[in-house]
Amino acid sequence: MSRKHVAISLGGSVVHPQDGLDTDFLSAFRDCIRTYTQDGYRFVITVGGGALSRRLQEVAQNLASPNTDALDMLGITGVSVHSTLLHTIFEGVAYPEICLADAVENAYLQQSPVVIVGAKETGKSTDHNAVGYIYDADPDMLSDAQPIDTLSLDDYIEMIPDSFSPGLHLPVGPPAARLAKESDIEIAVVAGEIQRIQNVLSARSFDGTLLN
Helix, strand or coil, X not given: CCCCEEEEEECHHXXXXXXXXXXXXXXXXXHHHHHHHCCCCXXXXXXXXXXXXXXHHHHHHHHCCCXXXXXXXXXXXXXXXXXXXXXXXXXXXXXXXXXXXXXXXXHHHCCCCEEEECCCCCCCCCCCCCCCCEECXXXXXXXXXXXXXXXXXXXXXXXXXXXXXXXXXXXXXXHHHHHHHHHCCCEEECCCCHHHHHHHHCCCCCCCEEEC
16 A cells, blocks of 8 residues: 555544634644655545534524435535635645545546545535544443454444434444445544654554554
């Protein structure tokens, strides 16, 4: 696997936790990615909606009876805000436009160091919890849930739901897991700490879960 061609799915909960945008993380993430682009690394980056998306969905549910598509579109609104923010802070190294999924390949072929991906389709998730590992059970429900260092994609797919639902919180969603399996792509699940991201990018030992 070439570690100089990297897709990062940045959890919305890392960018926008409950208490607001994490500007310290965003600053450090910007500097980290820009540094690696100087060494020839290229990135495709997606970001989730985090607390912003969930708050929009909560308000809608409190005031109305939105259907699944409406909730999904509210989630996408949060993603759009965050992807626009990322595109702005990577000005100068990012592809000129935020890309939807069907335009990513063409944008990547244009040799821009960074491609930022937005969201438009319902039924897909770009939001993930701020977790550092995949666990053998839900750590929010079971205090003795154990982190997993290495897990096959086959086993991971067996652990998760078959399809997406709005507000679903998974480190890697069902479509992404299946695509990684079909394309023989390794996935590193790490907490939103810059040192851990650097360890993965530099092929060093890292604290987290390797899906392969």
